[in-house]
Amino acid sequence: MKRSLGVVLVASAMMMFTAACGNSGESKTASSTTAAAAVSPSTAAVATAKADKKITMGFAQVGAESGWRSANTKSVQDSAKEAGIELKFSDAQQKQENQIKSIRTYIQQKVDVIAFSPVVESGWDTVLKEAKDAGIPVILTDRAVDSKDTSLYRTFIGSDFVEEGRSAGKWLVDKYKDAKETVNIVELQGTTGSAPANDRKAGFGEIIKSNPNLKIIASQTGDFTRAKGKEVMQAFLKANKNINVLYAHNDDMALGAIQAIEEAGLKPGKDIIIISVDGVKDGFVAASEGKINFIVECNPLLGGQLMQAAKDVLSGKELPKRIVTKEGVFTSEDAKRELPNRQY
Numbered sequence: 227m228k229r230s231l232g233v234v235l236v237a238s239a240m241m242m243f244t245a246a247c248g249n250s251g252e253s254k255t256a257s258s259t260t261a262a263a264a265v266s267p268s269t270a271a272v273a274t275a276k277a278d279k280k281i282t283m284g285f286a287q288v289g290a291e292s293g294w295r296s297a298n299t300k301s302v303q304d305s306a307k308e309a310g311i312e313l314k315f316s317d318a319q320q321k322q323e324n325q326i327k328s329i330r331t332y333i334q335q336k337v338d339v340i341a342f343s344p345v346v347e348s349g350w351d352t353v354l355k356e357a358k359d360a361g362i363p364v365i366l367t368d369r370a371v372d373s374k375d376t377s378l379y380r381t382f383i384g385s386d387f388v389e390e391g392r393s394a395g396k397w398l399v400d401k402y403k404d405a406k407e408t409v410n411i412v413e414l415q416g417t418t419g420s421a422p423a424n425d426r427k428a429g430f431g432e433i434i435k436s437n438p439n440l441k442i443i444a445s446q447t448g449d450f451t452r453a454k455g456k457e458v459m460q461a462f463l464k465a466n467k468n469i470n471v472l473y474a475h476n477d478d479m480a481l482g483a484i485q486a487i488e489e490a491g492l493k494p495g496k497d498i499i500i501i502s503v504d505g506v507k508d509g510f511v512a513a514s515e516g517k518i519n520f521i522v523e524c525n526p527l528l529g530g531q532l533m534q535a536a537k538d539v540l541s542g543k544e545l546p547k548r549i550v551t552k553e554g555v556f557t558s559e560d561a562k563r564e565l566p567n568r569q570y
Contacts, residue, residue, distance in 0.1 A: 280311070280312055281309075281311045281338045281536060281537065282311070282312045282335075282337045283311050283338065283340070283341060284314045284328070284329070284332030284339075284341070285306075285340075285342065286341075287316065287318060287342070288318055288320055288343045288345050288368075288369075289318055289319045289320040290317060291320055291449065291478070292452075292476055292477070292478040292506070293477065293506040293507070293509075294477065294524065294526045297506065297527065297570030298526035299315075300529075301527045301528060301530070301570075302528070306533060309533040314332060318345060320345055320449070322349060325345055326350075328342075329356075330353060330356065333360050336362075338362070338536075339365065341365040341536070343369045344366065344369045344370070344371050345420065346418075346419035347419060347420065348419065350373055350378075351373050354371075355375075363379075363380045363540070364379040364380060365379065365532060365536060366379050366382040366383070367383050367384055367528050368384045368528060369384065369421040370382050370384070376547060380535075380545055381535055381545040381547055381548070381549055382547065382548055383532055383535060383549045383551070384550070384551060385422075385524045385525065385553060387424075387425030388429040390426055390503050390522045390553075391427060391433075393522045393555050394429075394520065394522050395429065395431070395432065395433025396433055397520045397555070398411075398434060398440065398471065398520075399433060399434060399437050399440065401499070402437065403437070405439045406439070408439055408441050409439055409441065409470045409471060410443045410468055410469050410470045410471070411440060411441060412445070412471070412472050412473070413427065413445035413472075413475075414446070414447075414448040414472065414474040414475060414483060415427060415445060415475055416448070416449070416479075417447065417449050418447045422503075422524075426475045427445070427475070442473075444462050446458050446461075446462075448475075448479040450478060451482070452481050453482060455474065455482030455483045456485045456486045458479075459472070459483035459487065463487070463490050463492075469498055471500075472498055472499070472500045473501045474500065474503070475503055477505070477506045478506075479502075480500055480502035480512070481512060483500070494518070495515075495516045495517045495558070500520075501518075501519065502518050502522070503522045503523075504521070504522075504523070504524045504526075505521050505525075505568075506526075506568075506570055507568045509521055510556070511565065513561035514561045519557070519558055520555070522553075522555050523553040523556065527569065527570065528551065
């Protein structure tokens with residue numbers, strides 16, 4: 227009797243072992259999945275949960291230094307509303323310390339995603355690591371950071387600033403391809419240390435060096451503002467009697483410079499050739515009047531791409547590290563035709 231009972235017990239144990247560890251992959255997978263779910267939700271489940279609930283985004287804007295920036299802000303705000311995303315918005319007034327403070331506030335508020343346009347390229351690693359440690363993904367828009375640790379942000383949506391500078395340089399090289407004398411160029415740079423200022427300068431310089439007659443005789447920041455653009459151009463005109471070309475890193479500085487040129491009794495677009503970057507409506511008006519000769523477009527309407535990227539990240543999708551926006555270039559004649567279509 228004892229022996230029979232032992233056999234039954236052994237058989238029962240064997241049956242239990244077979245059910246738990248047998249050849250049925252389906253049973254094993256189901257058991258493993260259930261066990262894992264009991265311990266902690268999967269990454270996919272977390273992503274799905276985040277995607278299903280209303281998304282909260284913290285957006286730290288550079289400021290309101292130009293028409294381009296105002297259009298960019300409106301695009302972000304309107305697109306968030308259309309996408310059903312709750313937007314927490316801050317204006318850094320072009321100060322990095324203000325942006326860092328805003329990002330830390332968003333981390334404390336436990337937003338789902340953080341997006342920002344960096345005032346300058348450097349000095350972001352610490353706060354971005356804080357966001358990463360808190361499990362909050364970061365998306366860069368318009369401007370990049372120079373961090374070597376690219377895991378600190380999910381993607382960068384924006385223009386290729388170096389290519390913008392190259393486009394400006396190519397047009398100028400072609401215009402003066404037959405020049406026999408020195409062509410004196412003054413440059414109005416954007417905010418010192420910012421990605422667009424660094425890259426637009428680098429791209430432009432890379433191309434014009436192919437023509438030794440093209441010479442930058444003065445280069446100074448105008449902080450991307452119309453008022454500072456006028457102020458610096460006035461100083462350029464006083465210090466240099468023979469300026470042939472102005473290269474402005476954005477339309478607002480170019481428009482301020484135009485005021486200074488006209489007040490000096492000169493004709494912008496004729497006495498001084500003007501190249502600008504951005505393509506805001508006021509810039510197109512000036513170009514259609516012949517006061518700006520060439521505009522390299524930098525599209526500020528990034529809101530739609532940003533909201534989609536936020537949804538994709540929170541649903542667990544992998545995004546490319548770089549999303550480049552499509553843009554064009556415009557002569558004065560192009561500007562006349564395009565002006566009625568400008569949205570910003």
